[in-house]
Amino acid sequence: MSATPAAGSTTAHVLLGLLAAGPRHGYELKRAHDERLPRAKPLAYGQVYATLGRLQRDGLVTAVGQDQAGGPERTSYALTPAGRAQLDSWLERIETPAPYVTSTLLAKVAVALLVADADKARTYLVAQRRAHVERLRELTAVKTAPGADLGAVIAADFAIVHLDADLRWLQTTLERVANTHGEVRS
CATH class of the missing domain: 1.10.10.10 (Winged helix-like DNA-binding domain superfamily/Winged helix DNA-binding domain)
Structure with a gap:
């Protein structure tokens, strides 16, 4: 047993x-x-x-x-x-940071850059960034709701930090796509 x-x-x-x-x-x-x-x-x-x-x-x-x-x-x-x-x-037990990044977002961006031109990749990245910003707004509303449950606030904080990291990565990726293709738009 x-x-x-x-x-x-x-x-x-x-x-x-x-x-x-x-x-x-x-x-x-x-x-x-x-x-x-x-x-x-x-x-x-x-x-x-x-x-x-x-x-x-x-x-x-x-x-x-x-x-x-x-x-x-x-x-x-x-x-x-x-x-x-x-x-x-x-x-x-302390959680060991994951040795590999496994994310559908990363996979989609990598594939978009492989199979699409810079404009299509940029369009995907901008749309994804908009979706992340909208989700941040929703989670912020959860945190600031009157009488919000502590568990809900902690879960929202966790998600917000991860979304923020994704947003920073999306912006960096947009800049890299623009630089690689001699562009300055984002």
Whole structure:
């Protein structure tokens, strides 16, 4: 029996963290995930239950009861001491910066520069920059909304910093395209 979720299994560790607050069933875990990580990709119910099954198999969570309040029977799960130790270990590990950049944005720009002329590449870059600026406005509105949830603000901050880095890179790339082709427009 392994007591370690698969390497890179962020979902398993997030579920362990949500269970640290007390027992919950899968529906509650999915809802709590989506509320606490509002800018993350929402979890599918199937993913929640499959992950709970693996965590239970590995002794990191245990079923603690059944509930059928107005719907289908739901099993509640609780964190085991081994699960808490695994969660603490995961939280203490420093994340290594990724050795490779994997981004659809980078791939599209690289391909656009390979297959398109400078004007088409520039058009794509400018359109992408506009989309990034619009998303920055949306996220700023989330942060400044009256009574904004701390989790939503932190998630918005994270996304804004990444969008800002993308915008700086897009501008640098536009300048490089212009310089390579003897242009000064951007």
